[in-house]
Amino acid sequence: MFSKEKIAGRTINGLSYIAPNFVGRLMLDLFCRPQKGRVFTKKEQAFIDKAEWETLHLDGQKIQCYTWGNGSKKILLAHGFNSNAARWRPLVGLLLKDDYQIIALDIPAHGNSGWKRINGLLYARVINLVMSHFQPQYVVGHSFAGIAFAYYFSKMENLPVEKIVLMGIPNQLQDIADVFFDTIGSNQRVRAAYFKAFKQKFEYDVDYFTLSNLLPSVPYPSLIIHDEDDDIASYDGAIIIHKSWKTSKFFGTKKLGHSLQGRSVYKEILNFLITT
Numbered sequence: 001m002f003s004k005e006k007i008a009g010r011t012i013n014g015l016s017y018i019a020p021n022f023v024g025r026l027m028l029d030l031f032c033r034p035q036k037g038r039v040f041t042k043k044e045q046a047f048i049d050k051a052e053w054e055t056l057h058l059d060g061q062k063i064q065c066y067t068w069g070n071g072s073k074k075i076l077l078a079h080g081f082n083s084n085a086a087r088w089r090p091l092v093g094l095l096l097k098d099d100y101q102i103i104a105l106d107i108p109a110h111g112n113s114g115w116k117r118i119n120g121l122l123y124a125r126v127i128n129l130v131m132s133h134f135q136p137q138y139v140v141g142h143s144f145a146g147i148a149f150a151y152y153f154s155k156m157e158n159l160p161v162e163k164i165v166l167m168g169i170p171n172q173l174q175d176i177a178d179v180f181f182d183t184i185g186s187n188q189r190v191r192a193a194y195f196k197a198f199k200q201k202f203e204y205d206v207d208y209f210t211l212s213n214l215l216p217s218v219p220y221p222s223l224i225i226h227d228e229d230d231d232i233a234s235y236d237g238a239i240i241i242h243k244s245w246k247t248s249k250f251f252g253t254k255k256l257g258h259s260l261q262g263r264s265v266y267k268e269i270l271n272f273l274i275t276t
Contacts, residue, residue, distance in 0.1 A: 009184030024193030037110035044086035061114030080143025084111035123148035171237030
């Protein structure tokens with residue numbers, strides 16, 4: 001039996017022969033529209049409720065931010081696609097034991113923030129606003145956040161930081177798109193239509209968002225964390241980023257998958273932050 005995704009994919013494949021431009025725009029809209037991340041579990045909501053809530057605004061939409069602690073060291077935690085600020089609950093608990101003020105946000109189309117869609121350029125603009133407002137010395141980003149930070153630090157006017165931690169990051173945005181295409185069984189016409197629509201909307205080819213090209217110009221000490229069993233962003237891609245980014249350290253894990261929720265990960269982050 002075909003899954004709902006495969007059935008939709010067969011329909012879209014058929015449409016690509018009749019209306020490729022429409023299909024390209026449709027696929028781009030679907031790719032930028034999260035399916036998860038809006039709803040908090042009871043445990044997650046209880047965690048979020050303990051934070052101080054601060055709402056920023058961009059383009060008439062709200063960006064929901066949360067802070068814990070009031071230490072002298074500020075750290076920003078930025079989540080990925082189909083997630084929300086509650087994913088940082090274990091790390092926040094550990095950071096609160098030290099002299100940190102912890103800032104997390106719900107990115108556009110996730111959690112309590114506005115918008116219905118998210119893309120890397122919008123995410124980078126949100127990062128720019130949040131960084132300017134809170135001025136953290138340290139930043140931690142998971143998955144899609146890595147693309148936003150790479151664009152922010154390499155392209156936009158940005159504030160200096162002391163250290164960067166990037167977890168489960170894809171080397172190429174196209175890698176993530178390929179997972180999406182494979183899930184619904186897209187043919188080559190659909191993929192070509194998507195990439196054309198992407199260029200028309202964002203004025204970049206999709207391969208511009210290659211982190212091994214963007215991050216080497218970022219001079220700050222950095223830590224890349226990646227799992228060998230990541231089924232979203234390839235481990236080999238993370239190694240390529242590390243080899244190209246001279247200021248980076250690399251920490252590999254096993255059996256944690258893309259989420260990278262594990263004690264060894266938190267320990268490595270804490271050790272990296274305190275190492276001079």
